[in-house]
Amino acid sequence: MKAVIPAAGLGTRLLPATKAQPKEMLPVYDKPTIQYVIEEALKSGIDDIVVVTGRNKRSIEDHFDKSYELEYTLQKLGKDRVLKQVRKITDLADICYVRQRDLNGLGDAILSAERHIDGEAFAVLLGDSITKGPLCTKGLIDVYEKYGESTISIREVPNPCVDRYGIVGGSEVEENVYKISNLIEKPKIGQAPTNLAITGRYVLTSDIFDKIKETEPGFNDEVQLTDAISKLNDVYGIKYMGEVFNIENRLGWLKSSINMAMEDDEFKQELLNYMKTYI
Numbered sequence: 001m002k003a004v005i006p007a008a009g010l011g012t013r014l015l016p017a018t019k020a021q022p023k024e025m026l027p028v029y030d031k032p033t034i035q036y037v038i039e040e041a042l043k044s045g046i047d048d049i050v051v052v053t054g055r056n057k058r059s060i061e062d063h064f065d066k067s068y069e070l071e072y073t074l075q076k077l078g079k080d081r082v083l084k085q086v087r088k089i090t091d092l093a094d095i096c097y098v099r100q101r102d103l104n105g106l107g108d109a110i111l112s113a114e115r116h117i118d119g120e121a122f123a124v125l126l127g128d129s130i131t132k133g134p135l136c137t138k139g140l141i142d143v144y145e146k147y148g149e150s151t152i153s154i155r156e157v158p159n160p161c162v163d164r165y166g167i168v169g170g171s172e173v174e175e176n177v178y179k180i181s182n183l184i185e186k187p188k189i190g191q192a193p194t195n196l197a198i199t200g201r202y203v204l205t206s207d208i209f210d211k212i213k214e215t216e217p218g219f220n221d222e223v224q225l226t227d228a229i230s231k232l233n234d235v236y237g238i239k240y241m242g243e244v245f246n247i248e249n250r251l252g253w254l255k256s257s258i259n260m261a262m263e264d265d266e267f268k269q270e271l272l273n274y275m276k277t278y279i
Contacts, residue, residue, distance in 0.1 A: 133242020
């Protein structure tokens with residue numbers, strides 16, 4: 001199975017940090033956001049990856065490319081541990097890049113990768129969303145292989161926040177697995193069928209491309225992937241029980257960095273002590 005990682009958005013809610021730097025390249029503790037995403041795909045058994053980029057996103061390609069000058073300097077300085085880390089990034093996966101020529105929504109971004117999918121089912125991992133806990137994409141693959149239909153990751157969100165997400169309705173067919181009956185992109189509060197939100201991870205059958213082509217611009221006058229998925233005959237959802245960090249605004253980015261930093265025993269106590277000075 002291949003994976004498509006959309007990473008073409010402008011990141012306007014993170015300006016000015018994203019004026020010349022893709023939001024997917026903003027560091028979450030010690031790694032760019034998109035590296036966490038690619039590592040999730042790899043751990044889920046996927047090493048053939050299509051990244052959908054846009055203008056001013058060249059640094060994504062550079063990050064996963066070989067850096068001869070940097071490697072030579074690190075080797076010369078005897079910094080073998082760091083050199084090993086840098087080389088590991090280059091060897092992570094087979095990555096190809098396509099451009100979304102016009103920023104016309106997530107559905108249009110996925111459509112940009114159609115030629116690279118070869119008519120097979122494929123995973124989608126949003127480039128600005130990090131999951132932590134059980135392997136989210138692997139869980140989707142397992143459910144897809146069981147039912148043979150498109151499968152999306154969902155999680156419960158507070159009711160006052162449903163207007164920030166794509167929301168699904170459906171019935172539970174087994175523990176934490178739902179057959180989806182309807183999907184709504186960012187419904188108004190009070191009009192959402194449930195509080196089950198799409199988390200930014202999908203396994204989609206290739207007929208999604210035809211559905212995207214049939215989909216008119218929706219929310220924000222863009223082609224929404226949620227609207228295209230709602231046109232599929234059968235869709236399943238699996239409730240994700242781990243944590244999800246959306247690097248789409250300052251608070252989400254800060255929370256994710258702090259959370260990941262707390263995993264590092266070298267700095268955990270010092271970071272806790274520092275934060276306590278503000279309490």
